[in-house]
Amino acid sequence: MEVDPLTVxxxxxxxxxxxxxRDWAVSFTELNQHLAAWMNLPGSDANALGQIIWAAEDGQPLTPADLARQIGMTSGATTVLLNRLETAGHIRRSREHTDRRRVTLRPEPGAREQARAFLAEAGAEIAATLQDTGTAELRQVIAFLQRITGASAAANKRLQNRAAGHRRAAAAAARPDRPESR
Structure with a gap:
């Protein structure tokens, strides 16, 4: 079903x-800014560290490419950011897969504990709200958020494919015509 969101x-x-x-996204961003101040990090570094910690807590550690996609940075900018976090002792990169080229990002225990201390301070109201919400309502929220996240992911994939097509067309247009063979 194709819907024009501006005219429906x-x-x-x-x-x-x-x-x-939107309000939740703005509030979450503000919480991330508080985490950055708490850990004395730039906002982008705190965002990345939070993503790395959450993924590790979930048993799904990130690769640098995964992180770059999640935080919307290029691979080069992400590498610079990861170098800062590693130098500061907040993360480590490991090669724990059979494919030794694949790097896994892990939070260091100290960074994880700082983040936990922040969550204990900052997450009290969120935790209370979750605790006060019934299982049936939470299941509805989860189902809805999974659908809306799936829709966002599909839109992102479509836009990435479109951008890649535009880049290929621009690169082809920029190439000088080759003389035909005689």
Whole structure:
């Protein structure tokens, strides 16, 4: 189903949902800024460190490419950021796969403990809200967020493919015509 988001008639509930999602994203970004101050890091470094810690806690450690995609940085900029975090003692890179070229990002225990201390301080209201919400409601929220995340992922993939096509076309257009063989 193709929908033009700018011309469709949205219900008040749909509009309120999008506004609430935006408000959560803004609030989460602000929490990340507090984490950055807590750990005396630039915001981008705190965001990356948070992603690395969450992934490790979830048993799904990130690669540098995964992290670059999640934080919206180029691989080169991500490498510079990871060098800073590693030099500061917040992360380590390891080669723990059979393919030794694959690097895994792991938080160092000290960084993990600093982040836990921050969450204990900053996450009290969020934890209380989650604890006060019934299982059925949480399951509905999870299902909805999974669908909206899937829709966002599909849009991102479509836009990445479109951008790659534009880059290929621009590169082809920039090549000088080769003389035809005689």
């Amino acid at each position: 008639d949205w219900s008040p509930e749909q509009t309120a949902t999008m506004q609430a999602l």
